Amino acid sequence: MKKTIFEITHMDCPSEENLIRMKLDGISSIVNLDFDIPNRKLTVFHREEIDQIEKSILELNLGGKKISTEQTDQTDFKENANQKKLLWSVLAINFAFFIIEITTGIISKSMGLVADSLDMLADSFVYGISLFAVGGTLMKKKRIAQLAGYFQIALALIGFVEVCRRFFGPDKLPEFSTMIIVSMLALIANGSCLYILQKSKSKEEAHMKASMIFTSNDVIINLGVITAGLLVNGLSSSTPDLIIGSIVFVLVIQGALRILKISK
Helix, strand or coil: CEEEEEEECCCCCHHHHHHHHHHHCCCCCEEEEEEECCCCEEEEEECCCCHHHHHHHHHCCCCEEEEEEEECCCCCCCCCCCHHHHHHHHHHHHHHHHHHHHHHHHHHCCHHHHHHHHHHHHHHHHHHHHHHCCCCCHHHHHHHHHHHHHHHHHHHHHHHHHHHHHHHCCCCCCCHHHHHHHHHHHHHHHHHHHHHHHCCCCHHHHCCCHHHHCCCHHHHHHHHHHHHHHHHHHHCCCHHHHHHHHHHHHHHHHHHHHHHHHCC
16 A cells, blocks of 8 residues: 655645545545645555556646655545535535525626625535536546536636626626625635535544635635725725626636546
8 A cells, every 4th residue: 555645735625625536536546535625735545656646636737746655554544424414515505605696796786796606606516526426437427527617617708798898888886785794604604614524524623723714715705705895885996896706707717627627
């Protein structure tokens, strides 16, 4: 048995953990995967050479880098029987906030909220693929990933068109109070998802550490929308909302491209 440690610099939240799991699914030499999201580390226990595993991790463009490989005598690995239940929980939270944010975003005329809703939907896709494809063939998982990736890109491109229309059209101010309140609720939701999945690792990790929560891209996006809401109110301009919306749409497309890489 060999143990190889990877540093995954862009592994900020559990959805990226599931992306990596799906990408490595089907590699028979892998015995166990141990994720350390707070420290952005992945430990792979495997029987054969690491080349195929390393290639798959690098293809996701998550900043993966091999740190070390060594022999290990470890053969006993703890399996989390509640993993499926936990995935259902975070899927429900993410999808519920997709509905909440896209609805309030359209009503309040906030592209920041609409864009963040698509980011929530992107995470829902990742958890959904993990759940619905369980027990299915590798080809089935790839097809689901492909459909999810293209759908996500299409929604983000529609969002970009709307940003351009609003930028060059009449300046309609979004409701800044709605932006701030809903983003604060989304911030709590993202923290809850991180807490739910991280507490499954061990009792020591059940406490929400700042290093776990505030390195998440999802949380940074929420803080960005809150800041944009404050600037909309202070400057009496919709530009901050359009800027944060555009940034999040770019992140959504990046996430979609990672999902598409699972289908290759």
